[in-house]
Amino acid sequence: MSRTLLVLIVCLSALRFGTSLGSRSILRTVADKNGDSEDYAIDLNATNFDAVFRDAPATFAVVEFFAHWCPACRNYKPHYERVARLFNGPNAVHPGKVLMTRVDCALKMNTNLCDKFSVGHFPMLFWGPPSNFVSGSWNPKEEKSEIRNIDDGRTAEKLLNWMNKQMGSSYGLDDQTFENEHLSSNISDPGQIARAVYDVEEATSTAFDIILERKMIKSETRAPLIKFLQLLVVHHPSVRCRRGSAEILVNFDELSLADMKQEEVASEKGAVKNFQICGKDVPRGYWIFCRGSKNDTRGFSCGLWVLLHSLSVRIEDGESQFAFTAICDFIRNFFVCEECRQHFHEMCSSVYSPFNKARDFALWLWRAHNKVNERLLKEEESMGTADPKFPKMIWPPPQLCSSCYRSHSSKQIKWDENVVHKFLTNYYGKMLVSLYKSNSSLGNVVVDGALDELATSTNAVAVPVGAALAIALASCAFGVLACYWRSQQKSRKPRRSSELKFCEGYDSTEVK
Numbered sequence: 001m002s003r004t005l006l007v008l009i010v011c012l013s014a015l016r017f018g019t020s021l022g023s024r025s026i027l028r029t030v031a032d033k034n035g036d037s038e039d040y041a042i043d044l045n046a047t048n049f050d051a052v053f054r055d056a057p058a059t060f061a062v063v064e065f066f067a068h069w070c071p072a073c074r075n076y077k078p079h080y081e082r083v084a085r086l087f088n089g090p091n092a093v094h095p096g097k098v099l100m101t102r103v104d105c106a107l108k109m110n111t112n113l114c115d116k117f118s119v120g121h122f123p124m125l126f127w128g129p130p131s132n133f134v135s136g137s138w139n140p141k142e143e144k145s146e147i148r149n150i151d152d153g154r155t156a157e158k159l160l161n162w163m164n165k166q167m168g169s170s171y172g173l174d175d176q177t178f179e180n181e182h183l184s185s186n187i188s189d190p191g192q193i194a195r196a197v198y199d200v201e202e203a204t205s206t207a208f209d210i211i212l213e214r215k216m217i218k219s220e221t222r223a224p225l226i227k228f229l230q231l232l233v234v235h236h237p238s239v240r241c242r243r244g245s246a247e248i249l250v251n252f253d254e255l256s257l258a259d260m261k262q263e264e265v266a267s268e269k270g271a272v273k274n275f276q277i278c279g280k281d282v283p284r285g286y287w288i289f290c291r292g293s294k295n296d297t298r299g300f301s302c303g304l305w306v307l308l309h310s311l312s313v314r315i316e317d318g319e320s321q322f323a324f325t326a327i328c329d330f331i332r333n334f335f336v337c338e339e340c341r342q343h344f345h346e347m348c349s350s351v352y353s354p355f356n357k358a359r360d361f362a363l364w365l366w367r368a369h370n371k372v373n374e375r376l377l378k379e380e381e382s383m384g385t386a387d388p389k390f391p392k393m394i395w396p397p398p399q400l401c402s403s404c405y406r407s408h409s410s411k412q413i414k415w416d417e418n419v420v421h422k423f424l425t426n427y428y429g430k431m432l433v434s435l436y437k438s439n440s441s442l443g444n445v446v447v448d449g450a451l452d453e454l455a456t457s458t459n460a461v462a463v464p465v466g467a468a469l470a471i472a473l474a475s476c477a478f479g480v481l482a483c484y485w486r487s488q489q490k491s492r493k494p495r496r497s498s499e500l501k502f503c504e505g506y507d508s509t510e511v512k
Helices: 003-019 024-028 049-054 071-087 108-116 156-167 190-213 222-235 239-250 262-273 300-314 317-334 338-349 358-383 417-438 448-458 473-489
Strands: 031-033 037-039 042-044 060-066 098-104 124-128 405-408 413-415
Touching: 037 071, 042 049, 049 098, 060 071, 060 156, 071 098, 071 156, 098 108, 124 156, 190 239, 190 300, 190 317, 190 417, 222 239, 222 300, 222 317, 300 317, 300 358, 300 417, 317 338, 317 358, 338 358, 358 417, 413 417
Parallel strands: 042 098, 060 098
Antiparallel strands: 031 037, 060 124, 405 413
C-alpha cells in the first residue's frame, strides 16, 4: 500500500471520529416549527450537552431543566423564548453574551444529567460560564459553585432583570437588532480578538458565497483561487475552514460553471450551493469581534482583514512570497468593492522585491492596512459615514501596544517594528486561536508525513523542513485525498491546456 493511501486511511478514520464531536453549529440553530413561531432556546440532551458548552462563544449560559408534560413548563416557554430571542440565533440582538438552552428531564436519556444538577422541580434554571457546565453539576449545599440557581425568573421580565444584575447590563425585552449604539469599543481589550475566529469563519464563508453566486470562477481566475485555497488549507485559523478548503480543492472542477451550457448550469445549481467552505451551518450577521454599532459598518470587511492578518503571521519564511501573491491575486480577482480592490492592487504592485521572510510580509500587510485606514478615516470624517464607536485608526493603538511606538506626534509615528511584529504574531496568531484551540480536539494535531506529501504534491507551498504547520487532521485527510483523486483523474479524462492542475504544480506569479 502506498504511503499516500496509508495516510489517507488513517486521516479519514480520525475524521469520522472528529465529526462525532460537538459542533458549534447548534449554537445558532433556530427551528421554525410549522412556520408559526421560532424557538430560540437550544434543546440539549445528554449526548451533546458537554460538546455544545465546550464550543460556546458566549460569555454566560442559562440552562432550563423542564419536563414536556409539565403544564407550568409549557406556560413558561413563551417567557423563556422572549429572553432567548435577544441572545440566540443568527439575528440575535446581543450575540455572544448569553447562550440560552433547555433540557427535557422527562426523557430517559437525560435522567442522569438532570440528577447531576439536583433538579427537584420544573422548570429549574441555572446560570454560569459555559465552560462550567462541561462535566458540571450543582448541589444546593455547595456554597462556592460557579453555577448558580436562578431563583427569580418566573416571567420574562424577572428573568432578564436577574440576568442584567449579573452582567451589569440594561438589556430590554423590546431591544431590536441594530442599531447598536450602546455597543462598547473593544480596542483596549486584547482578549477580545480570541472571539474573532468566529467572525473569520463567517467572512470566509461570505467571500466564497459571493464567488459562487456571481459565478466568478473562470478560466483566468482558477489559478488565483486555487492558490488562495491552498493557503487556507494550511493556515486558516479555523479547523473546519481548513477542512472545507481542502474539500473544495478536491471538487474544484465542479465549481467551474463558466463554460457549461445554460441547462447544465441549471442542473448543477443545487450541487454548487452545497459547497460551504466552513460548514453549512455558519450563520450570517452574527459578528462578535467585528460587530459594528451601525448596520452598515464593520462586519465582513473587518472579518476579512482579520483573516489576512492571521494568515500573514502563521506562514513560514519559505511561504512568504507565495502568501503575498495568493492574497494580492485573490483581492484583485474576487473582492467586489471596486475602489477597495484597485487601492489594494496598487499597494501590491508597488512591491518590486520578493519577500524572503514571513516577518517582512506580515509587516507589509500591517502597513498596507494602516494606509487604508488613513485614507478611509479622512473620507468617513468628511462624509459623516464613520462608525461612532469604531472609527478608523492607526493600528495598533497605544492602549494595546504602547511599546510599539518609539515616538508619537500628530504628524509622524516612529514604530519599533520588532515590537510591532511580536504584537501582530501574538494578537492575530496565538490570541486569535486561543479560544478555538482550547475547544477543539483536532486543532493542535500535526501529521508530518501527510503534510510533507501534501506540500510536495502541490508544488505550490515551499515548506521548510520541520516547519510547524499545524494542519488539522481532517484537513490532512482532504489534502491527501485531493492529490490522490486528481492523480486518478488524469487517466480518465483530457484536461484543457489552460486548466491549472492541482497536483502538477505551477510557478507563483510575482506581483511587480
